[in-house]
Amino acid sequence: MTTKPITVALLGSGVVGTAVARELTRNAADFEARVGAPVQIVGALVRDASKDRSETGLPADVFTTDAEGLVERADIVVELMGGTEPAKSLITKALENGASVVTANKALLGEAGPELYQLAMEHGVDLSYEAAVAGAIPLIRPLRESLAGDEVTKVLGIVNGTTNFILDKMDRTGANLEDVLAEAQSLGYAEADPTADVEGHDAQAKAAILASLAFHTRVRTSDVHCEGIMGLTAEDIKAARRAGCVIKLLAIAEKVERDGADGGPGVNVRVHPVLLARSHPLATVREAFNAVFVETKLAGELMFYGRGAGGDPTASAVLGDIVHAARHRVSGSHGAGESAYANLPILPIGESLTRYVVRVEVADEPGVLGRVTSAFGDQGVSIESMRQGVRRSEDGLASLTFMTHEAPESALATTVDTIKKLPDVTSVTSVLRAEGI
Ligand SMILES: NC(=O)C1=CN([C@@H]2O[C@H](COP(=O)(O)OP(=O)(O)OC[C@H]3O[C@@H](n4cnc5c(N)ncnc54)[C@H](O)[C@@H]3O)[C@@H](O)[C@H]2O)C=CC1
Numbered sequence: 281m282t283t284k285p286i287t288v289a290l291l292g293s294g295v296v297g298t299a300v301a302r303e304l305t306r307n308a309a310d311f312e313a314r315v316g317a318p319v320q321i322v323g324a325l326v327r328d329a330s331k332d333r334s335e336t337g338l339p340a341d342v343f344t345t346d347a348e349g350l351v352e353r354a355d356i357v358v359e360l361m362g363g364t365e366p367a368k369s370l371i372t373k374a375l376e377n378g379a380s381v382v383t384a385n386k387a388l389l390g391e392a393g394p395e396l397y398q399l400a401m402e403h404g405v406d407l408s409y410e411a412a413v414a415g416a417i418p419l420i421r422p423l424r425e426s427l428a429g430d431e432v433t434k435v436l437g438i439v440n441g442t443t444n445f446i447l448d449k450m451d452r453t454g455a456n457l458e459d460v461l462a463e464a465q466s467l468g469y470a471e472a473d474p475t476a477d478v479e480g481h482d483a484q485a486k487a488a489i490l491a492s493l494a495f496h497t498r499v500r501t502s503d504v505h506c507e508g509i510m511g512l513t514a515e516d517i518k519a520a521r522r523a524g525c526v527i528k529l530l531a532i533a534e535k536v537e538r539d540g541a542d543g544g545p546g547v548n549v550r551v552h553p554v555l556l557a558r559s560h561p562l563a564t565v566r567e568a569f570n571a572v573f574v575e576t577k578l579a580g581e582l583m584f585y586g587r588g589a590g591g592d593p594t595a596s597a598v599l600g601d602i603v604h605a606a607r608h609r610v611s612g613s614h615g616a617g618e619s620a621y622a623n624l625p626i627l628p629i630g631e632s633l634t635r636y637v638v639r640v641e642v643a644d645e646p647g648v649l650g651r652v653t654s655a656f657g658d659q660g661v662s663i664e665s666m667r668q669g670v671r672r673s674e675d676g677l678a679s680l681t682f683m684t685h686e687a688p689e690s691a692l693a694t695t696v697d698t699i700k701k702l703p704d705v706t707s708v709t710s711v712l713r714a715e716g717i
């Protein structure tokens with residue numbers, strides 16, 4: 281007796297979709313053995329069905345431009361087209377029809393995840409998205425399932441491969457950002473619109489997804505403070521190198537115990553460049569690799585490391601989700617849904633505490649150092665160390681580099697505004713948060 285196949289609709293045949301189709305066709309016998317039924321792609325949505333797509337291994341008549349019709353005829357809908365629409369409408373329709381959904385679309389989940397998770401729960405189907413954060417690295421399932429009995433207190437890491445590739449290349453070769461970005465795009469790491477990577481929005485959406493799972497709270501992309509890498513100059517990278525540091529774009533989500541009126545913990549989620557000592561484990565993360573630390577009450581520190589971008593690594597996570605959903609279809613069950621019971625407040629960025637490195641260019645005149653240090657003191661920002669560069673003979677300017685103790689973002693912002701207006705200050709050349717230095 282032959283077992284009824286599990287039917288799959290593939291929405292999008294780009295970098296990731298092509299790798300997924302190729303593996304599902306090439307290793308059909310293994311997938312059948314792992315699932316307990318054949319896993320068959322019954323249609324693949326494309327913009328142009330006449331284009332040659334032989335590298336997918338799929339017969340030409342599988343390709344279609346009829347999205348609505350395709351979604352209706354599959355047990356599992358695999359969304360790999362990206363963007364919020366029509367992806368959201370198609371996923372909604374699939375869930376309402378009782379299909380399981382696998383997606384890699386962090387942009388969509390960061391914005392509309394809570395509604396879609398709810399819909400999946402109401403219809404008793406799986407909505408899986410391992411590829412949406414940190415590509416191939418198993419991170420979503422550990423947070424959602426393996427750590428479900430523990431209490432996560434912090435998630436911190438590099439979750440965007442493109443920006444890590446760029447920062448690493450700039451650090452090692454002195455190349456400029458635009459040239460390295462083109463290389464990251466050609467390797468299939470960057471988003472269709474790479475501004476999502478360099479402006480931090482891709483990491484911002486991933487941070488929202490991670491924080492939601494970690495803290496059982498609905499966190500959306502718009503709740504996450506975000507600064508990308510466009511403001512970083514080659515001089516910032518060089519200055520970091522001279523100081524024995526690197527600059528990395530980090531996503532940070534932490535549970536913060538608050539003193540004060542209503543007490544109770546809140547959640548702080550942010551994405552921004554961070555200055556790290558070269559000895560810090562995250563400083564050694566090269567190219568498009570990702571690495572994420574998770575801190576929990578019982579397990580302590582966990583580190584997840586691997587390829588965060590690229591067709592094949594991302595396909596690995598998508599295929600794992602397809603097998604997971606297909607096994608559930610065979611056994612007539614489905615996985616657990618997302619929980620948002622804790623409903624913790626999202627704290628404003630002004631309340632987050634960080635150490636800062638502030639570089640200021642000043643006229644090397646008597647009293648200037650006192651005026652700049654007073655600007656820190658007036659806001660209650662304590663200076664840990666200060667270094668003065670050599671006075672330049674051509675213009676009489678010198679650079680001052682201050683390292684602060686932990687300070688609230690709002691106090692630091694006011695300090696920087698005050699320093700900019702001081703008479704002997706020509707510019708505040710950089711303001712960076714620091715970790716582990
Ligand atoms: N490339 C990577 O390293 C990773 C990508 N992702 C996510 O995976 C998804 C797919 O990414 P890629 O494969 O890199 O993108 P891609 O741009 O290479 O592929 C997307 C494909 O979908 C097609 N498409 C988009 N809208 C369509 C529509 N309305 N009708 C028909 N076809 C349509 C496009 O023509 C394109 O061929 C995105 O959500 C992305 O954020 C997640 C992790 C890593």
Ligand SMILES: N[C@@H](CC=O)C(=O)O
Nearest residue numbers: 440441442470471589
């Ligand atoms: N553009 C993303 C792809 C994976 O999510 C990245 O560079 O990390």
Ligand code: NA
Nearest residue numbers: 410413415417
């Ligand atoms: Na992952």
